Amino acid sequence: NAGVTQTPKFQVLKTGQSMTLQCAQDMNHEYMSWYRQDPGMGLRLIHYSVGAGITDQGEVPNGYNVSRSTTEDFPLRLLSAAPSQTSVYFCASSYQEGWNTEAFFGQGTRLTVV
């Protein structure tokens, strides 16, 4: 049982490049989400999904796209990277929306845009 797995762990991009951050969970969780964390700050919600085929925007969605074709995977795409997107990105999953249960987080992807 691997939990929530994020790849890559580290990435350096040039401004304007695109890339996809991968997130996979093996707990059959319906709910998945992406957060970003800037230095000295708490996590902020980017996008989330309540199940396969359903996604919605969080607090800071601009510059990011998501899709949810399977229950297990929830990739985050940066279409044209900007220095402002330099951050640590965390993926999380939980059993079901609204249930009083815990969220599980991946170990993060550290992204630097130069």
Added chain:
Amino acid sequence: DAKTTQPPSMDCAEGRAANLPCNHSTISGNEYVYWYRQIHSQGPQYIIHGLKNNETNEMASLIITEDRKSSTLILPHATLRDTAVYYCIVRTGANNLFFGTGTRLTVIP
């Protein structure tokens, strides 16, 4: 969502109990109090949550006041590995968690 207020930092001697307070005066009846922590720059780790009653698990205890306007997370015997940022979050469920800046707990040898 109800907002929470936590002290920015606290120190605790190794082996002693760490008591981390949280105010959530606008909490509504169906909102749970969750606690997570983030060690160094790792992904947040769930600690405990509760609605009305006090809760205890292998990591910590959660004491919620009778009016539910505040709570305290207790780490009974703090170790150096408990040095982390602790987040108190009020939510109806585990989703779309709002992380403030939390309390930075430093356990001192």
